[in-house]
Amino acid sequence: MSPPRKMSPLWMATPLGILLLFSLCHFSCSQHSEGLSQDFQFVQPILNPQICPDGYDFNPERNQCEDRNECEMIPDACKGTLKCLNHFGGYMCLPRTAQLFVTTQALTENTFLERVAIEREREARPLPSTQAGIPQRSSNRRPAVFGGSSSSSWSTRPPTPVPSARAPVAPLVQPHRTDGTELVSSQQIxxxxxxxxxxxxxxxxxxxxxxxxHQCRPPxxxxxxxxxYxxxxxxGFRNYDRHCVDINECHFGYCSHDCVNTPGSYxxxxxxxxxxxxxxxxCVDxxxxxxxxxxxxxxxxLYGSFMCRCNSGYELESDQxxxxxxxxxxxxxxxxxxxxxxxxxxxxxxxxxGYLLHTDTSSCRDVNECDDNVHNCSVGDTCFNINGGYRCTPQLTCQAPYTLISENRCVCPSEIPVCQDRAYIVLHKYMQILSERTAPTDVFQMQATSQYLGAYYTFRISSSNExxxxxxxxxxxxxAMLMLTxxxxxxxxxxxxxxxxxxxxxMNIHGSSIIRLTIFVTGNSF
Structure with missing residues (x-):
């Protein structure tokens, strides 16, 4: 069986931080351990004080390397508003709102043996000469720094620490087995x-x-x-100097007619x-x-509009x-x-x-009540039609000393002494004149029916022309001609x-004849 080997600390660096693993394990070999024939235990080894890495100090009482608290030792370790956070083998400068979380990790048996081999190799390597046998810390150790970036969506990533120039190695203590297959560290990382x-x-x-x-501010x-994050x-917004500025989509011509921009949209x-x-x-019509x-x-x-029209006999109002x-x-x-x-x-x-509408639908024609026998004249009366009506003329009777010689003639014979100063004959005539007939105009003509040698004739209106x-x-x-004046x-x-x-x-002869003309003036001008 090979003698137990000293174990050296194992450290890992990632781009976003330093992950330090410390294994304090109680390791016992059993029949499950490959290459070992009997169970055994590792005892706490006596560490060489010269193997403590940068950031650690050797504690002779506990026989182990302990982390050095640079935040207490270095005055004003972090500048500005950054806070100093002590870390295994170094320290970090973080924003005051930053938080640090730790976790545990399990080490497999093979990984533990690999660390023992690494420790032996470090012991075999000569260390540089330093004061009091303690290695000199690297002069280029520095606190972690953080970078920034600018893009359309600005990032508020938690700051990424930059590891020291020389990676610290955590000390190992006696391991212990938990379930026979894994070795779990007794410290958190x-x-x-x-x-x-x-x-x-x-x-x-x-x-x-x-x-x-997060520290994202609305919007x-x-x-x-x-x-x-x-x-x-x-x-609908774009980032400008960490401010959200509305994008005016109307500049891009999306709309076929009018575009209305709104905050974040359109x-x-x-x-x-x-x-x-x-x-x-x-848009469609x-x-x-x-x-x-x-x-x-x-x-x-119409395209984009319309037009109103009216039927015959109507016209558009002002509203069209x-x-x-x-x-x-x-x-x-x-x-x-x-x-x-x-x-x-x-x-x-x-x-x-007394009229009917003519076929032209505008003019009126007279109804001849006499011809149509639609009058109410008495028996013996004569129906005389006029425009718009008719007149019933009674049967003619002559007043003495006149005698009736025909239906419309009355004669006063000259043999009768009283007739010597009267008109020999009175002839009754009838006519109509339209109301408001244009004047002056000729309306009736009269003439002598018999002529005598050496006689001359004169005409006058003898009555009813007041x-x-x-x-x-x-x-x-x-x-002679009768005129309407x-x-x-x-x-x-x-x-x-x-x-x-x-x-x-x-011959010294004189006489007269009268035409008694009855004129019916109609009620209408047509």
Missing amino acids: TCRAGLSPDATGKCVDIDECAGGL HECVNAVGS TCQCPS YCQCNLGFALTADNLS VDECLGNTPCSQRCFN RTCRDVDECSLSRFLCQHECVNEPGAYRCSCPH GGEFMLRQTGPVT RPIKGPRDIVLDLEMLTRNTV
Whole structure:
């Protein structure tokens, strides 16, 4: 059986920190140990005080190397606001908010034997000459320093210590076996920043984001990483000098029409007459004429708009959407001969009593009640039709000394003495004049039916022209024309006596004849 070998400390350095493993093991060999034939125990070895590495001092009472507390020995070891934290074989300068976690690790039997071999090799190597037999510490030992970086998402990683120029080695003490297969150290080791020990003795990540251990300020978001975390700006923001600055997405032309930037986002708007598609970026024309049309009558869709039109007889209001009725009757007085009646979207012409609407739907035609036998004249009366009505003229009777010689003639014979100063004949005539007929105008002509040699004729209105509406104008030796001098408004009945005087100076003969003209002025001008 080979004699037991001295064990040397084992140290490991990682980029984010120094992991020191100290094994204080009670090691016993059994039949399970490969290459050993019987059980045995290691006893506490007597260590050479010259094997203590940098950062350790030899304790002769305990016969072991003990860590030197540089934080107490070196005045102002850490500059500024950094705090000094003593560590195995050295010290670290950390931010005051930094935390240090430790964990345990298990050593296998083979690893323990490898460390014994390393210790023997160190004993066989000559040490440099130093005072009091203690190795001189390296002059380039320095506290850990920390670096920084700048990116779009700035990192708040816990600081990474830089190891000393000469790696410290932890002393070993007597090991002990726990279950026959592993050797577990009786001391804890430190996990690098951002890690903490779990129940199995492994260093696991600390979720600084979930535990509220981060230093991300709103609106930054904490994103966890193994052993660290980063502060990132939320979507729609970019990092500028550790501040989250809104990204104006509208500069990128995502929207087909209008873009509205909002903090951390944006949205698209369409011009009037367009609507957003499902991608919320593009715009399509809206057919406003579908469904509830904005027009009161006719709607025509246009690209991005629409146009309203009205049916015949309507016109657009000022809002260009509502249609209102056009009062055609107020636009012209010539649409209808008599009366114009406005209706929604149209108009119609009406005629007064005694007229019917003509086929042209605008003018009126007279109803001839006499020919149509729709009058109410008595038996013996004569029906005289006028525009818009009729008159019933009674059967003619002559007043004495006149006698009736025909249906419309009365004669006063010259043999009767009283007739010598009267008109020989009175002829009854009837006519109509339209109300407000244009004047002056000729309305009736009269002439002598028989002529005598050497006689001449004169004409006059002998009665019923007090208003002077008529004048009898002689147009020839035996003819005269009745003139309307001014318009007459009806309905009205006028009876005029138109007298023709006959004179013969040679034979000293004179006489007269009268036409008794009854004029019916209609109630309408048509």
